[in-house]
Amino acid sequence: MNTIEDLQPKEFYKYFKDIAAIPHGSKDTKGISDYCAAFAIKHNLNYVQDEHNNIIIIKEASEGYENVPAVIIQGHLDMVCEKESDCEIDFTKDGLRLELNGKFLSAKGTTLGADDGVAIAYSLALLADDTLNHPRMEIVLTTDEEIGLLGAAAIDVSMLQGKYMINIDSDIEGMFLTSCAGGMTAKCSIPVNYTDETMMKYTIKITGLQGGHSGSEIDKYRGNSNKLMGRLMYFLSKELNYGIVSLNGGSKDNAIPRETIAEILLEETDCSQLEELIHSFDKIVKNEYMTNDTGIAVLLEKNGIQKEKMLTPKSKECVQFLLMNTPNGVQNMSSDIKGLVQTSLNLGILMLDQEKCEMTFSIRSAQNSEKQAISDQLCYMTEFLGGEYQVSGEYPSWPYKKDSKLRELMVHIYEKQFGIIPKIEAIHAGLECGLFCEKIKNLDTISIGPEVFDIHTPKERMNVESVARYWQFIRSVISSFKEIED
Structure with missing residues (x-):
């Protein structure tokens, strides 16, 4: 296991490397969808590719499995494209630069896309495996999952026969997910006006945060750079008269933002006080986040006297008020499941242009009424x-199914194969299972996946030993489908 070429199973990594070489961020999935279609043609498999770039590939049952219930293998084609500030990769043109460090596979300077390249690679490797005894396999790969489960909402599943679905979009080995929260994307946009001024210009940067997935990491209480910038602006406004030139942070509503940058103008006579206040605020947040975000830093750069357009005092006050006062993070914990977040939201994107200031949130909740209440609060303020x-x-929650033949089979095989009983859990992050449960009557589904850390961040890394274990596990489950009595 010294190089990527040495990794096992070779079937999986052949496709994972191909996937990593194809740009496939959300809203840019035509290339990866066409790749899957070309695979289906090469292997003489029936497939359907729709106008949303969703793709379904069918492999009929092997001999002796013709009367065994069909199995749906499901994942998504798009990835979250996040990178380090000094990384020059263009996600619309360039592939990922895979790196192997010990037992972890990552991508240099960027997200790895194991969420959900794992599902694509497993699916294609299963379809290409002619040694596997299997029922009818229905591979369903959707698009734009990361920006609201859009592909799953639009896909036509009428050609599917399966009533059992294995979703491969989880990242904790030994944990089977059986329910999830519902969610929505909310966008608050307020109009702004500018005035021309010539004053001292500064760039303020809040950086060094860990970030992470706004579903699975929201309970880690990591810093949100956008919200911290709102707090800093109010902190400064109590002492200084300054103007906002630009304001931007984050790029995905479902990724906790790691960096936010603001440009401001102020009188030369106030420069020393600004520098003292920034130093004070830096010390404050370093103390508050000494455990959860040890790399946090508030940086200040002096740009000299410049003529710029800055927000009028009224526009500045409105932007500052909204940014400071919108809720963020965990709002409520489950009363039924210890440690499970019930309701949260994440201010993932902050953008100021010549006409408006726009803030985009990912809202999640297992309770539709609480999800709506948070949405109403944002709407009222905006x-x-x-x-x-x-x-x-907007997507629905995925309710727990008390009587699950699929779960029973998979738990039995996992215990037999690894000698331990997997954990059965609910998750706060959104999964496509809820939408498929609405589309397919009496669907029995479960979500699994190998170990992946820090998804939606450039630190994302995949445990290659876990990938190998899950390859054998998934193959065992599929070949054991005879044990399910439909």
Whole structure:
């Protein structure tokens, strides 16, 4: 296991490397979808590719499995494209630069895309494996999961026969997910006006945060650079009269933002006080996040006297008020399941242009009423400030199924294969299982996956030993489908 070429199972890594070489961020999935279609053609398999780039590939049952219930293997084609600030990769043109460090596979300077390249690679490797005894396999790979489960919402599943579905979009080995929260994307947009001013210009950067997936890491209480910038602006405004030139942070609503940058103007006479205040705020947040975000830093750069357009005092006050006061993070914990987040939201994207300031949130909740209450709160604040509020990508929760033949089979095989009983858990992050349960009556589904750390961040890394173990496990489950009595 000295190089990527040495990794096992070779079937999996052949496809994973191909996938990593193809740009496939959300809203840019035509290339990866076409790759899967070309695979189906090469292997003489029936497939359907829709206008959303969703793709379904069918492999009929092997001999002796013709009367065994069909199995759906499901994942998504898009990845979250996050990179380090000094990384020059263009996600629309360039492939990922895979690196092997011990037992972990990562991508240099970027997210790895194991979420959900793992599902694609497993699926294609299963389809290409002619030694596997299997029922009818129905591979379902959707698009734009990371921006609201859009592909799953749009896909036509009428050609599917399966009533049992294995979703491969989880990242903790030995944990089987059986329910998840619902969610939506919310966008708050308020109008702004500018005035021309010539003053001393500074760049403020809040950086060094860990970030992470806003579903699975929201309970880690890591810093949100966008919210911290709002807090810093209010902190400065109590002492200084300054103007906002630019303001941007984060790029994905479902990724906790790691860096936010603001440009401001102020009088030369206030420069020393600004520097003292920034130093004070840096010490404050370093103390608060000494455990959860040890790399946090508030940086200040002096740019000299410049003529710039800055927000009018009224516009600045509205932006600052909304950024400071919108809720963020965990809002409620489950009363039924210890340690499970019930409701949360994440201010993932902050953007200021010449016409508006836009803030985009990912809202999640296992309770539809709480999800709606958070949405109403954001809407009320936005419209009160004369702005517009939009909701998109709303998806349902996935309720727990008490009587699951699939879960029973998979737990039995896992215990037999590894000598331990897997944990059965619910998750706060959104999964496509809820949408498929709405589309396929009486669907029995479970979500699994090998060990992947720090997804949605450039530190994302995949445990190659876990990948190998799950390859054998998934093959065993599929070949054991005869044990399920439909």
